[in-house]
Amino acid sequence: MENSMITxxxxxxxxxxxxxYKSIRQFSIASGIPQxxxxxxxxxxxxxxxxxxxxxxxxxxxxxxxxxxxxxxMTNDVIDxxxxxxxLDEKGEHAVMAFMAMEFERCSGSIDYISRxxxxxxxxxxxxxxxxxxxxxxxxxxxxxxxQRNENR
Numbered sequence: 001m002e003n004s005m006i007t008x009x010x011x012x013x014x015x016x017x018x019x020x021y022k023s024i025r026q027f028s029i030a031s032g033i034p035q036x037x038x039x040x041x042x043x044x045x046x047x048x049x050x051x052x053x054x055x056x057x058x059x060x061x062x063x064x065x066x067x068x069x070x071x072x073x074m075t076n077d078v079i080d081x082x083x084x085x086x087x088l089d090e091k092g093e094h095a096v097m098a099f100m101a102m103e104f105e106r107c108s109g110s111i112d113y114i115s116r117x118x119x120x121x122x123x124x125x126x127x128x129x130x131x132x133x134x135x136x137x138x139x140x141x142x143x144x145x146x147x148q149r150n151e152n153r
Contacts, residue, residue: 006045006046006047007045009045009046009054009058009063010041010042010043010044010045010046012063013041013042013046013057013058013061013063014042016061016062016063017038017042017061020061024038024039024042027060030060031056031057031060033053033056033057037049037053038057041053041054041057094121094124094125097121097124098120098121098124101120101121101124102120102121
């Protein structure tokens with residue numbers, strides 16, 4: 001973590017502890033986290049605190065962990081979505097990526113977002129075909145046929 005982010009997060013933690021628990025001691029008792037650990041995180045920044053402890057503190061205080069470089073908000077919904085995505089097979093990953101590409105184009109105000117999403121889907125399919133040789137020749141035929149149908153639209 002960058003120094004300014006560490007300082008900013010530590011300040012937010014201190015602010016929320018005072019607001020929600022009135023004191024670090026009360027938060028320590030409620031959370032089960034040693035008071036010395038919390039004091040150190042608040043005074044010296046969270047950089048020297050174990051990641052799991054920082055996550056627990058933030059969760060208990062309802063502080064969302066944010067990557068300020070990419071403006072990615074890591075809410076519980078986002079974490080659940082990533083976990084679900086990681087459990088998908090290749091076809092599921094491809095479907096999700098194609099849908100997300102189409103939704104991104106739509107939300108970005110693209111007038112022709114459907115055809116652009118189809119193009120992106122075809123590019124993803126081509127990449128998958130080149131990355132992997134299928135053991136099932138019928139599966140390859142289905143992929144190629146679907147690709148051709150999409151091009152004819």
